[in-house]
Amino acid sequence: MTTRVQDALAQLKINGVRITPQRHAILSYLMDSMGHPTADEIYRALEPNFPSMSVATVYNNLKVFLEAGMVRELTYGDNSSRFDADISDHYHVICQSCGTIKDFACESLTEIERKAEESTSFKVFGHRMEFYGICNHCQG
Amino acid sequence: MTTRVQDALAQLKINGVRITPQRHAILSYLMDSMGHPTADEIYRALEPNFPSMSVATVYNNLKVFLEAGMVRELTYGDNSSRFDADISDHYHVICQSCGTIKDFACESLTEIERKAEESTSFKVFGHRMEFYGICNHCQG
DNA sequence: ATGGCTGCAAAGCCTTTGCAGGTTG
């Protein structure tokens, strides 16, 4: 059986990107953890296994994955970007109290994209949507 | 007749915020231009009339307006935040080629917010949605 | 062997902060 990580690495290889231990580790961490870590969180998580790896390498490779379309970047004002290896259609619900990010599946909004095209004369290729609120835990 | 700017200034005053020439100018610029300027754009636009004003003052006051709910902040990754004095329900369509931001009116998505609440156990208070594409001008 | 990748350090950019002096109500 082939894993998502293996598929992704194979895909990268085809595009002429070398598979280094660091790249393997960063991509595995992103895909296995199913979380939305920051670059620094990834860095610290991998530090035990890659004591000499630098944060720059994490950033560099996240950029490679971004350009390959394997990872999405989530930006919220001041804070550092978060990275999401789940590129399927889904949205994020973010707790304004503790920062928890939960995934939320939802029928696609291509209908609304079309309306946006009509009303703005743009050619629309995608959208981003997030919900803000208070998580179950912080409501207590 | 009272303008939006005057209403906003009156509201600020009620909340104990002093109306300084800088505040007046920043708010007027935001509300009159109807654009989505960065802090630095605001700073440079007002420089001729306020040669001694500092960028810090722009940031400080934008924060004041944000907290008063008169302005929205739009964040996109690396780039500086953009500020929008239109706080009515609307969304933004952003050109990935030239960065143009166009407003897009759309029926509210409270329905979807409710679904998000059900499926995540969050109490949802708001959302953010943006569309990405290529503007009319850049399609040529 | 050659091009790409890493790691390091430094730089860059946006934003915030501390503080002294001035201004508003």
Added chain:
DNA sequence: CAACCTGCAAAGGCTTTGCAGCCAT
């Protein structure tokens, strides 16, 4: 007069870049 606000400069946090050396193919 007291509180608040400005302007300046410096600091802070995240991210990128330049470069020398290393490694995969």
